[in-house]
Amino acid sequence: MSMQAAEAHAVTAQDEKKERADKIDFKMVTFSLGGKEYGIDIMNVKEIAHAGRFTYVPNAAPFVRGVYNLRGDIISIIDLRVMFHLPAERKDDSSLESLLILRIGDHVFGVIVDNIDKVVGVASTSIQPPHPIFGDINVKYIKGIIENRGKLYIILNVEKLFTPDKQDEDVDQRPAASLSSSRSAAPLRYEDAPSPGRASSSSGQADINADFIKETLAGFKKFGFSPINEPWFNARYSAWRKSKKENEIQLRSESDADEFLESFYSACTGSLWSDEYAAAVMKALPPIASRSINVWNPGCGKGYESYSLACMLKEAYPEARIKIWANDSDLLAISMAPNMVFEFEDLPERYREFMVKGRNGWTFAQGIRDSIFFEFHDVLNANPLPPLDLILCRDTLSFLSGHDQKRLLVDFNEKAKDGAALILGVNELMPLDGWVSVGPADVSAYVKASR
Amino acid sequence: MRVEYINPFVESAFNVMKEVLQADVKRGELFLKSTSMPVMGVAAIVGLAGDVEGRVLFDMDKATALRIASAMNGEELKTLDELVKATITELANMITAQAVTKLHELGFRFDLTPPAIFTGDNMEVSNQDVEALIVPMETPHGKVEVNVAIRERA
Incomplete structure (x- = not known):
């Protein structure tokens, strides 16, 4: 490369840098969670640290790993991977975790992430709004997404994630938000199932007997005939009919009902599993x-x-x-x-x-x-x-x-x-x-x- | 509600009432309830915090409250005045505190909030999301229901 070319290159690089520096108004700390890149606004990040041996807090939410003494301040440690149900590598207690110490309002938290990368400056205008199909993390915790040097970063909205007043509510809502879709995705098959009265049987007499047994089972043992146990009931009923005389088919007492249900119970009921x-x-x-x-x-x-x-x-x-x-x-x-x-x-x-x-x-x-x-x-x-x-x-x-x-x-x-x-x-x-x-x-x- | 919590509340309600009323107290069948339920007229409430969150409610009608307060103070009280309210509040406090002490010995950490008392007609208490354990107590002065709703902090 000639001197001139090198100079020209340096100049354009400088220009480019300058131009970018003009536009950079948003800096974020980038890190990875479950193999993907994320960013948090640097204004929320107090510091980064490596720490371990957190003090376990009984009965805390699963994503709370415990508390930690950060130079005299006791802060809670939250495992973002657990919070978002992402795979987390298991470390033994003595090894150190990568921590981002966040300050949100008056509160200081530590969050555990897989790896902390670097500080990236970007122009806030180039942040794209989150798309509703983002899977792993609920959209409402995502501020946006940005591309930088060929990598896509998901920017988390930590204020929303950790605002103490809303935290409980959010925790409750997280499963709820995913529910609404799952509920519609899993319609009950009950609706199509034959009603007890129309259970598959050959003769009308058998139907009446079977219905009678269903009723008496419900009466004596609170057994609720439904699609859950229909195949078992039908098989059991035909075996029962074969083994009993015509006038003994019906269940007259609780012990009859117990006998009928004998083969229903799972292995090792009422004892430790073999x-x-x-x-x-x-x-x-x-x-x-x-x-x-x-x-x-x-x-x-x-x-x-x-x-x-x-x-x-x-x-x-x-x-x-x-x-x-x-x-x-x-x-x-x-x-x-x-x-x-x-x-x-x-x-x-x-x-x-x-x-x-x-x-x-x-x-x-x-x-x-x-x-x-x-x-x-x-x-x-x-x-x-x-x-x-x-x-x-x-x-x-x-x-x-x-x-x-x-x-x-x-x-x-x-x-x-x-x-x-x-x-x-x-x-x-x-x-x-x-x-x-x-x-x-x-x-x-x-x-x-x-x- | 965790099984470990049940007995301390039942026992202390029984013991404290028996002691302060100097009378025979009978315990009814325990049951669970989650829907809103009517309050009989006088309700003392104590909040719980710590490993768990919840509250204990002591529910009775006005006549019972007057008779219990009379018995505890050793004098005939006719109106639902400050003294009666303070007495019922104290009863709630004693029972809950004894239960919490027992739970503490079992290794559970509970804190109490100062008791509050509500009086009025046609009141209802409802707990969303938490079912309540009802411990009915029969005293010679009338029926008192101890209504315990506690849940683990998720």
């Missing part, structure tokens, strides 16, 4: 990427399945924070659950490592017990739960009325994250669209399809 059953459930579950696993276990009864599940998840995801909300509306059953005591000999081998010896016998270790919230709660009332990774609801839906089953299923659909798993009783089917059946035959498992 190795085989736990393995089958584990096989049915899709891998869970999230660091904090939220599980809802409505109708947990005495709590055996909640403990079994907690141990199974602990084994599979030792690093994850597991939270199980276990509800039952039977006060007597659930009030024993938090302090369940076992004889060592009665314990299946797999649970022994999770137990400690107490005064009255063997109980589950604190770590397992802390991961389960046993609640006296009626699922037909409001269910205030965060977005869920797994719903375990075995043989509970079938004991609600058809109307209540629908309500609860809609609630499942609303609360489940995309890709979340649902486990029903072995003889129950998921009638909602948008859920894909997975896993072996002895576990009725479904995965919510991503939209």
Whole structure:
């Protein structure tokens, strides 16, 4: 390159730089989250830091990693990746995380991101408004999008994300915002299903008998015939008819109803899960990427399945924070659950490592017990739960009325994250669209399809 | 509501009422409710904060409030005056505080707000999103309902 050319080049570069400097009126700190580039207005960024060993705050929202002492100021640490349900690499407790310390109004927060890149200056006029199809992060938290040197940056609106007065509301709204679409995307198949009166049977007499049994089951055992359990009922009914004399078909007492329902219940009801059953459930579950696993276990009864599940998840995801909300509306059953005591000999081998010896016998270790919230709660009332990774609801839906089953299923659909798993009783089917059946035959498992 | 929270409230309501009224108190069947429900006439409310959020409401009719306040003060009170209100408020405070103390021993951190009292006719209390545990208590002076609505902070 000749001197002149080099000079000319330098001049144009300088001009260009000058021109750009004229226009630059917006500076942002750029960083990556789940492999994508994001930016935050530098005026909101107090500093950047590397830190670890945050103090865990019990019962905080899943995306709150804890608090941190920043030179004497206690600040809350929020994991943006968890907040936005993005994949986050797991680090052990001692390693340091990349932190952006943000100042919004009078509040100082630390947010954890994957990598902090650099400061980029741009012209605010070139910021494009967010497009509604942006997937990972709700549009209302996006200020805009900008291109800089061949890279696209999504600029987050941190004021909206972290304004304390609105924070709670926003947290509540985030699942709600995604709901409205999912609700319409998953119409209930109930509407098309044959009504109980028109259940498929050959003769009119059989219809009447079957209807009678449905009624008596509802009366004695609160069993609600619906598309959830229709195939089981039909199979069971024809077997029942074969095994009984003509005048013994109908259920006359509660014990008849119990006999009829004998084959309905899932494996390991009222006891800890056996190795085989736990393995089958584990096989049915899709891998869970999230660091904090939220599980809802409505109708947990005495709590055996909640403990079994907690141990199974602990084994599979030792690093994850597991939270199980276990509800039952039977006060007597659930009030024993938090302090369940076992004889060592009665314990299946797999649970022994999770137990400690107490005064009255063997109980589950604190770590397992802390991961389960046993609640006296009626699922037909409001269910205030965060977005869920797994719903375990075995043989509970079938004991609600058809109307209540629908309500609860809609609630499942609303609360489940995309890709979340649902486990029903072995003889129950998921009638909602948008859920894909997975896993072996002895576990009725479904995965919510991503939209 | 978490199972661990139920007993402390039931026990302390029972113990405190029995102690201050020096009478036989019976506990009715517990149940859950989420819809709005009528308030009988006098309602003392104590807010809870900490690991959880929620409130405890003590609900009774005016005649019961007067009789309970009379019994606690050892004198016949005929009108719903400041003294009666202060007495009912104190009863609410004692019961909630004892429950919170018990919960503290179990490792749960709760804070109380100062109690407030509401009186009037045709009142209704509604809780959106939180179901309430109702603990009915039968005293010789009338019925008192303890209405506990607590939820974990999500």
